[in-house]
Amino acid sequence: MHPSRTRRIAALTALALTGPIAAGVVACGSADTRDPAPDHGSTATTVAPTAVRWQPFQGVDLPVAEEGPRRIDxxxxxxxxxxxxxxxxxxIQATVRMSIATDSQWSVVGQRMLAPGAGRDAWATARAQISITGPITEDPPKVLGYVITRYTLDATDVDIYSIQPDNSVTRNTTTVVWHxxxxxxxxxxxxxxxPVAGLAVPPPDLVTLAPR
Structure with missing residues (x-):
């Protein structure tokens, strides 16, 4: 496959996974070594993260806020x-990072950001069969916000909404667990x-993240 085509697939799949694995690019984050803060903030599912800023991760802007992440290694x-x-x-962070981690880094992303189980094992098996080394350089998708459809202290369902380069909107259905x-x-x-569906417009109850 042509390198530009590979990067294009990486950009599209980073925020709109359509299978167990997606193409990736070189990942080289910065480190924030502050001590973890205690849990804080509202338990309301419609309250947006506070003090949101955007940090690029190989061409895709990811939200960083007071609620996390507090360490990027x-x-x-x-x-x-x-x-x-x-x-x-x-x-949001885990979905994008598992999608665009490089060949030498995807395994540590899986170990530290994905919950153990058959799903992670299947993803790792599939990911090992491809090689991704180039960064995203054109038309990355952008995170718009999210809707939490179920929240408990142990498991939360999050629909991630993104806008694609053609201005279409996608919804990626995810679950995170407290591990x-x-x-x-x-x-x-x-x-x-x-896990991905196309929409005409974002939903009215979208928790919108701060503009870039």
Whole structure:
């Protein structure tokens, strides 16, 4: 496949996964070594994260807020509040990073940002069969916001909404679980439906993230 085509697929799949694995690019994050803060913030699912800023991850802007992540170590982002906003940020970060991690980094993303289980194992098996080394350089999708459809202290369902280069809107259905001391993305053991759907417009109850 032509390198530009590979990068294009990476950009589209980063925020709109249509299968167990997506193409990736080189990931080289910055480190924030602040000590983790205690859980804080509202438990209301419609309250947006506070003090949102955007940090690029190989061509895709990812939201960083007071609710997390508090540590970015290379391709891995960790340290999310045990709140709805923290869960949503973890879902966004994990979904993108698992999609665009490079060949030498995807395994550590899987180990530290995905929940263990058959879903993670299937993703790792599929990911090992491709090679991705180039960064995203053109027309990356953009995260618009999210809707939390179910929230508990142990598991949260998050619909991530993104705008694609052709201005279409996609919804990526995800689940994060509280594992150890952080949220982790849980991939389905036996997916029966595609996690991504196309929409005409974002929903009215969208929790919109701060503009870039």
């Amino acid at each position: 290379g391709p891995v982002a960790t340290g999310f509040d045990r709140t709805p906003a923290g869960a949503a940020l973890a879902a 150890g001391d952080d949220w982790r993305l849980q991939l389905p053991d036996h997916p029966t439906t595609a």
